[in-house]
Amino acid sequence: NAGVTQTPKFRILKIGQSMTLQCTQDMNHNYMYWYRQDPGMGLKLIYYSVGAGITDKGEVPNGYNVSRSTTEDFPLRLELAAPSQTSVYFCASSYPQTDTQYFGPGTRLTVL
Amino acid sequence: DQQVKQNSPSLSVQEGRISILNCDYTNSMFDYFLWYKKYPAEGPTFLISISSIKDKNEDGRFTVFLNKSAKHLSLHIVPSQPGDSAVYFCAASGIKGAGNTGKLIFGQGTTLQVKP
Numbered sequence: 001n002a003g004v005t006q007t008p009k010f011r012i013l014k015i016g017q018s019m020t021l022q023c024t025q026d027m028n029h030n031y032m033y034w035y036r037q038d039p040g041m042g043l044k045l046i047y048y049s050v051g052a053g054i055t056d057k058g059e060v061p062n063g064y065n066v067s068r069s070t071t072e073d074f075p076l077r078l079e080l081a082a083p084s085q086t087s088v089y090f091c092a093s094s095y096p097q098t099d100t101q102y103f104g105p106g107t108r109l110t111v112l
Numbered sequence: 113d114q115q116v117k118q119n120s121p122s123l124s125v126q127e128g129r130i131s132i133l134n135c136d137y138t139n140s141m142f143d144y145f146l147w148y149k150k151y152p153a154e155g156p157t158f159l160i161s162i163s164s165i166k167d168k169n170e171d172g173r174f175t176v177f178l179n180k181s182a183k184h185l186s187l188h189i190v191p192s193q194p195g196d197s198a199v200y201f202c203a204a205s206g207i208k209g210a211g212n213t214g215k216l217i218f219g220q221g222t223t224l225q226v227k228p
Contacts, residue, residue, distance in 0.1 A: 031214050035218075042118075042201060042218035042221055045216075048215060090156070092155075096214070099144045099146060099161065099214055101158070101214070102158070104155050105153070105154055105155050106155050
């Protein structure tokens, strides 16, 4: 079991570029989440999904998009990167009706 | 509006002593609380949790206490070990039921340093 995997580990983008952060889980979890963590701050929820084909906004969704075509994958898309999106991004997954989320190792993104 | 707050950004303790990490919340609808531990360059890992129907939960060296009237929870680590040095996040979730999506609200984190 690999758990939750994220790629890439690091990325530097120029302002206005786009990219997709990949997230895959092999635990057959229905629920998946994307968070960002800024220095000295907690994790803020960007988007979440309760199953394939179902996504919804979290606390800080502006500038991001998601899709969920399979149970395993939950990619996060940045269309027009801005310096304010410099952060560490974590993907997580869980079973329905439980609170214990399992996190990936994170992607450190810098927008210059 | 920070619904879950960890007011101490850092804590330093001596190996073998007790570490006490604190967390306050404002929303009385939270009914489940969790502590996560995070090492540098890794994702958070689940440590221990407590339901609002309890006031204490213990797992080895880790104990979480919940004071609902004060909207306060704390994590006790006894005895503290150098390997416990990490960032600790508390998190809260809402009442279970139809439509609950397991969303967690996180505090800002407390960096614990355990000195040998």
